[in-house]
Amino acid sequence: MPDKKIQLEHINEQLKMSYLWAEYWITMASTGVAKMRNIRQGGSDGPQLTDDEKLQSALNTAKSFLHMMRELIDAKVGLLNELNDKGGE
Numbered sequence: 001m002p003d004k005k006i007q008l009e010h011i012n013e014q015l016k017m018s019y020l021w022a023e024y025w026i027t028m029a030s031t032g033v034a035k036m037r038n039i040r041q042g043g044s045d046g047p048q049l050t051d052d053e054k055l056q057s058a059l060n061t062a063k064s065f066l067h068m069m070r071e072l073i074d075a076k077v078g079l080l081n082e083l084n085d086k087g088g089e
Contacts, residue, residue, distance in 0.1 A: 004083055011076045018069045025062035034058035 028034040034054050040046040049057065 004079055008076065008079050008083070011072050011079065015069055015072050015076070018065045018072065022062045022065035022069065025058045025065065029055050029058040029062065 025034075032055075034057070035051040037054055039049045039054055039057065041049060
């Protein structure tokens with residue numbers, strides 16, 4: 001089934017992108033660069049986030065990309081099982 005194989009390619013590309021974004025945000029947090037971002041609570045009129053809040057925000061963003069990867073891996077396993085069950089038609 002070409003549609004399943006195309007879906008598998010898309011999942012693989014999404015996995016790569018999610019990994020790269022997670023790695024980016026982890027690097028931002030671990031090097032301290034995340035603290036240099038200008039982030040305010042509630043938009044441009046809100047108070048500036050503290051350095052700890054900025055680090056936590058970066059880690060939370062990385063965590064969301066890692067969670068997305070877990071969901072993509074589950075989808076990939078399911079798709080591979082379908083392809084194997086049908087002989088990769």
